[in-house]
Amino acid sequence: MLAHELPRLLFGTPGNPLTLAQHKATFASTFNAESLLGELEASGLTGRGGAAFPTARKARLLREQRGHHKVVVVNAMEGEPVSYKDSTLLSTNPHLVLDGAAILASIIGANHVIVCVSRDNPTAVGHVQRALDERQRGGSKGPEFNLETAPWRYVAGEESALVHWLNDNESLPQYRPQRPDILKLSHRSVLLDNVETCANVGLIGRYGAAWFRTLGTRTSPGSVLVTLTGAVERPKVLEVAPGMTLRTVLNVADADPDPQALLLGGYGGSWLDGALLDTPYDNESLAPLGASVGAGIVVVLGRQGCGVVETQRVVKWMANESARQCGPCAFGLPALSEDLAELSTGSRNSTKALQRLEQRCGVIEGRGACHHPDGVVRLVRSALRVFAEDFKSHSRGTPCLGSRSKKYFVAVPRLEHESELIWV
Numbered sequence: 001m002l003a004h005e006l007p008r009l010l011f012g013t014p015g016n017p018l019t020l021a022q023h024k025a026t027f028a029s030t031f032n033a034e035s036l037l038g039e040l041e042a043s044g045l046t047g048r049g050g051a052a053f054p055t056a057r058k059a060r061l062l063r064e065q066r067g068h069h070k071v072v073v074v075n076a077m078e079g080e081p082v083s084y085k086d087s088t089l090l091s092t093n094p095h096l097v098l099d100g101a102a103i104l105a106s107i108i109g110a111n112h113v114i115v116c117v118s119r120d121n122p123t124a125v126g127h128v129q130r131a132l133d134e135r136q137r138g139g140s141k142g143p144e145f146n147l148e149t150a151p152w153r154y155v156a157g158e159e160s161a162l163v164h165w166l167n168d169n170e171s172l173p174q175y176r177p178q179r180p181d182i183l184k185l186s187h188r189s190v191l192l193d194n195v196e197t198c199a200n201v202g203l204i205g206r207y208g209a210a211w212f213r214t215l216g217t218r219t220s221p222g223s224v225l226v227t228l229t230g231a232v233e234r235p236k237v238l239e240v241a242p243g244m245t246l247r248t249v250l251n252v253a254d255a256d257p258d259p260q261a262l263l264l265g266g267y268g269g270s271w272l273d274g275a276l277l278d279t280p281y282d283n284e285s286l287a288p289l290g291a292s293v294g295a296g297i298v299v300v301l302g303r304q305g306c307g308v309v310e311t312q313r314v315v316k317w318m319a320n321e322s323a324r325q326c327g328p329c330a331f332g333l334p335a336l337s338e339d340l341a342e343l344s345t346g347s348r349n350s351t352k353a354l355q356r357l358e359q360r361c362g363v364i365e366g367r368g369a370c371h372h373p374d375g376v377v378r379l380v381r382s383a384l385r386v387f388a389e390d391f392k393s394h395s396r397g398t399p400c401l402g403s404r405s406k407k408y409f410v411a412v413p414r415l416e417h418e419s420e421l422i423w424v
């Protein structure tokens with residue numbers, strides 16, 4: 001029996017995944033499909049990919065599609081460049097993820113599961129492949145599993161882009177006027193969930209909703225995985241209970257205890273002032289501060305860094321990474337990036353660039369076919385709020401010391417699509 005405390009998802013040793021026999025000894029599912037949906041609803045589990053949509057509601061929507069062929073897609077693309085929580089989970093207990101996917105398939109009446117892993121992450125591909133082979137050798141019952149390896153890029157993990165890639169080999173997000181809607185893979189209705197979400201479904205299938213809720217808060221139950229980078233001794237993935245303060249999370253990760261700010265949720269997330277470390281790390285506590293847990297990323301910005309420069313580096317990369325299918329991405333994001341570049345050098349009076357930045361955010365928001373540009377706008381607006389004094393100094397031609405130090409805390413992939421990240 002797994003204890004009520006942590007770790008749950010990372011039970012095992014990262015890099016040395018549990019075998020099927022080891023996994024079954026602790027995690028074999030005990031519920032039937034009928035009781036599983038009830039348990040999932042009672043658990044209050046929300047998606048761990050960033051949107052935090054209730055997992056049971058999504059499953060029920062698919063289950064109620066009577067007479068349709070259905071498929072479960074597991075999203076292990078991990079599109080956020082500074083995240084590696086999903087690959088850590090796959091390197092610890094891939095069978096827990098596969099259990100969760102099988103449970104979701106039984107709930108909605110699907111007999112097929114597709115696990116999508118980035119082909120640029122051969123280690124994660126290997127862990128999934130070995131786990132699937134092991135299941136096949138062991139004659140596991142349940143749905144048929146397939147592994148698909150899609151090319152990595154930021155928008156490739158967006159759910160409509162991933163289904164588009166499975167349909168047509170193109171990682172392009174699709175216009176979806178209504179949410180939630182049901183994506184189609186050929187003629188089949190798709191239930192798509194993130195790796196960490198599936199693993200939590202696996203836990204609920206084994207131990208039930210009441211056990212699941214013994215960690216976390218009423219509205220954010222269970223545990224969450226967090227990738228911590230930036231001003232930390234070394235980047236790491238932690239499993240934490242929502243409700244724990246940010247100060248405690250940083251402490252556990254041996255991070256800078258007095259940071260200038262935190263970037264929460266990833267490149268499409270929000271900056272949070274370093275004075276707010278006593279805020280609990282959960283969506284209900286972060287929402288009034290304009291932030292969220294998002295994709296489970298915390299980047300710690302040390303006091304030697306510059307929030308204006310860091311934001312500019314991320315926005316430049318995000319502008320380059322869009323599919324440029326829509327106006328906000330084709331024109332709006334490059335314009336935001338140019339304004340930020342002018343402000344970050346701070347070499348001359350840039351008050352107009354600062355004004356334009358604020359106006360452009362209003363013009364871009366809500367106009368893309370997907371949420372990619374909205375994420376960039378969220379990041380820029382949070383930077384304008386948290387680094388307001390720095391933006392003013394930069395716009396007056398007197399940039400902060402941090403902008404001249406060239407010390408970076410946010411890892412950003414090189415624009416020439418080299419896989420190497422630029423670390424501190």
Ligand code: SF4
Pocket residue numbers: 155172173174322323324325326328329330367368369370371372373
């Ligand atoms: S908003 Fe941007 S990323 Fe999204 S579909 Fe349009 S061009 Fe592509």
